[in-house]
Amino acid sequence: MTQKMIEDIKLIRERMKQAHDRQKSYANLKRNEVEFQAGDKVFVKNAPHKHVMSFGRKGKLALRYIGAFEVLENIGKVAYRLALPLSMEQVHNVFHVSLLCKYIYDPSHVLQAEEVNLKEKLIYEVRPVQILERKIKEFRNKSIPLVKVLWRNHKVEEATWEVKQDMRDRYLELFA
Known part of the structure; x- marks a missing residue:
């Protein structure tokens, strides 16, 4: 009975070591x-x-x-x-x-x-600098006008699409 218990403990330790090594390998893939x-x-x-x-x-x-x-x-x-x-x-x-x-x-x-x-x-x-483009997003039962806005200290590639009415409410000078 003691011999069986010792073998079981060795098996458990071996499996825990394998699990630990597997987890360690996953963590090391992300580490830089x-x-x-x-x-x-x-x-x-x-x-x-x-x-x-x-x-x-x-x-x-x-x-x-x-x-x-x-x-x-x-x-x-x-x-x-x-x-x-x-x-x-x-x-x-x-x-x-x-x-x-x-x-x-x-x-x-x-x-x-x-x-x-x-x-x-x-x-x-x-702050926004200028409006680059305009488009209308069509849904099943409504349309939403959008504007592509270039922001200060950002590149043209980082311009974002915003809801036209929200931008008009906050930054009326862009639409003058």
Whole structure:
């Protein structure tokens, strides 16, 4: 009886080890070991968590990354101190490696530091620049007029379709 119990325990341990190794292999597929040196340029993830407003609007108009900022020093294995501009002095300048993305230098790429006017709660207002297109979305029993809006500090590829009446109510100057 003791021999049977020992064999069962060995079998259970073996299966647990296999399950642990399988889970570890899944986790390692998603892990990206990244290290930065002082002087490297990095982008900072805009909103570290879903549904959190960080440096801008959440949702479809939110920038994914802002920067490029220079790494000043390593703090431990996974944290880095960044050189942030004076306009972002309210933001703590130490970030976890998971919030950073390496900037790969390209001589043809010219970085222009955008002036970001942060309000007290670290948000900035995105304003529309112009209407690029108009269309009508047809449903079974109603039609909704839409406009494609180009937003300030965003590229043409990032323009979004908005309901015409909502845009007219908020930004009448676009329709003049």
